[in-house]
Amino acid sequence: MSAFASESSTKPLKVAIVGGGIAGLTAAAALRLEGHEIHVFEASPTNTELGAAVSLSANALRALNHIGFDLKQLRGCDMLGSYVSLALLGGEGRFNAWYDPLNTFGHYGLLCHRSDLHEELKRLATAEDRPGRPATIHLKAGWFTTRTSSSAQTESTHSAMRTSVLGYKQTAPPSGRAAFRCLLDLSKIDGCTEFDWIHAGPAGIRGVRPQNARGRSLVVYTCRDKTLLNIVASFPDLRDQDACSWKERATKEQLVAAFADFGPQFTKLLSLVDGPVHLWQIRSLPVIPVWVRGRTALIGDAAHATFPTLGQGSAMGIEDAVTVACLLPDGTPAALVPRSLAAYETLRKPRGEFVLTESVEQVTVPEKRGLYGRSREMQAYIAGHDAVKVARDYFETHLTGASESEGSCGTL
Known part of the structure; x- marks a missing residue:
């Protein structure tokens, strides 16, 4: 402001x-x-x-x-205007491409830290x-x-x-939603075929947003010259959000538990996180x-x-x-x-x-x-x-x- x-x-x-x-x-x-x-x-x-x-x-x-x-200086990864939506338990997903992102918009989007x-x-x-x-x-x-x-x-x-x-x-009122946010060093998944879905197809955002996930979603994308994976895991927040901090430290165990019924390639990915995990309230004005x-x-x-x-x-x-x-x-x-x-x-x-x-x-x-x-x-x-x-x-x-x-x- x-x-x-x-x-x-x-x-x-x-x-x-x-x-x-x-x-x-x-x-x-x-x-x-x-x-x-x-x-x-x-x-x-x-x-x-x-x-x-x-x-x-x-x-x-x-x-x-x-x-x-x-x-x-941004060390960004091309977004290529794409979003790949995957099923809750893995398997084939759905690819959504933005309409002619280069010719229409003049430049591909970037994903950066x-x-x-x-x-x-x-x-x-x-x-x-x-x-x-x-x-x-x-x-x-x-x-x-x-x-x-x-x-x-x-x-x-x-x-x-x-x-x-x-x-x-x-102020921005409570929304009833929150998200875990963290980063994963991509070197931790080198050679692991169960994570091929992260790199398959055009570069962009991968998301798990199935209808039967009870309002939860998992979104990942690469950044910083493809050395880091950004993870955003959102869910319905049943806490009294006004009584809680807008941002607080969380644990990997909390993150994994909240998405334990997702497919093994997703839960294993979350279990590899070893850096800080933050819990953010999602609010809008x-x-x-x-x-x-x-x-x-x-x-x-x-x-x-x-x-x-x-x-x-x-x-x-x-x-x-x-x-x-x-x-x-x-x-x-x-x-x-x-x-x-x-x-x-x-x-x-x-x-x-x-x-x-x-x-x-x-x-x-x-x-x-x-x-x-x-x-x-x-x-x-x-x-x-x-x-x-x-x-x-x-x-x-x-x-x-x-x-x-x-x-x-x-x-x-």
């Missing part, structure tokens, strides 16, 4: 970004290219990304290309040898004050900046009425935290970030910042809400389950999007030629 402000009407704008996650660092990298002075306020003492892997579909890669990311993406974004934001002034990251930043609100905690989990924008507290207040805008999860169903959580935050930067180009007068952020909300809110709503409904509405893998129209709308082009076209049509005096009445 990000707050935007300036002390004067001349460039560079002073931009405060609250939270140094994927969306925040993408915004820092994109806005520094426009010549602005960037400060990132991060609650953690190290600003390192935890968790496991993340999928970056073509729309995310297109936006990252705008800020000059180095593809090699979240920390590799985070480190590359941090480099793009702070490196001395890049255009623009390097962003400054302030660690252990517990509080942040905007002109339009009182102080707010910079801890991003509960999005206190969202409270600042909305005027009331809105309800649609919120506004994303912008004056010179403060919400981006990423602060605006539209989603279920992982469509694999678009990170992509939407990346799109948000580059859109903001395109609407605040070098030389933007401070008086026009509110108008530029209002344009950001106009462009991004319908799209973010569509992905948010579909990510939930394709889990909770039986007839919509797996719809993304079947709908060429939805795939084209989501993965075929070019956030930079859309923002630049909007700026050229609606914002070019605006003078500082024209926007002075909106100065806060």
Whole structure:
């Protein structure tokens, strides 16, 4: 989540970004290219990304290309737009291919480790040898004050900046679902024929989502130059989720027990896990009425935290970030910042809400389950999007030629 402000009407704008996650660092990298002075306020003492892997579909890669990311640094595995669905006890599965993923979307998606993406974004934001002034990251930043609100905690989990924008507290309610997340060193399964299903056919995501699994699913895919296997095992969570931590350490034994009736090739795979296992609650935000207040805008999860169903959580935050930067180009007068952020909300809110709503409904509405893998129209709308082009076209049509005096009445 990000707050935007300036002390004067001349460039560079002073931009405060609250939270140094994927969306925040993408915004820092994109806005520094426009010549602005960037400060990132991060609650953690190290600003390192935890968790496991993340999928970056073509729309995310297109936006990252705008800020000059180095593809090699992500060490990603081609997703090839595929999803292989396997039966509960193993055996033949079903292959779902995205419609013409290369020619239509411009690039295959990537599967990469979240920390590799985070480190590359941090480099793009702070490196001395890049255009623009390097962003400054302030660690252990517990509080942040905007002109339009009182102080707010910079801890991003509960999005206190969202409270600042909305005027009331809105959290992501319990969903009744959770997931075990962990990584497995692929060298542990070299030569084991029972795991051939992981590599068989085109590269992509393998999932076990049978009808008789009582709401459970097991999704795996490779990352980090095919040296690691990302494992996500989701299930109905019968705990009082408000009484539990959103993320906590779990054990391999808990993971194996929860999926003990799955086929032996799946249970054996889980039994080989020897690294950390985390238990995450799966939550999403309800649609919120506004994303912008004056010179403060919400981006990423602060605006539209989603279920992982469509694999678009990170992509939407990346799109948000580059859109903001395109609407605040070098030389933007401070008086026009509110108008530029209002344009950001106009462009991004319908799209973010569509992905948010579909990510939930394709889990909770039986007839919509797996719809993304079947709908060429939805795939084209989501993965075929070019956030930079859309923002630049909007700026050229609606914002070019605006003078500082024209926007002075909106100065806060």
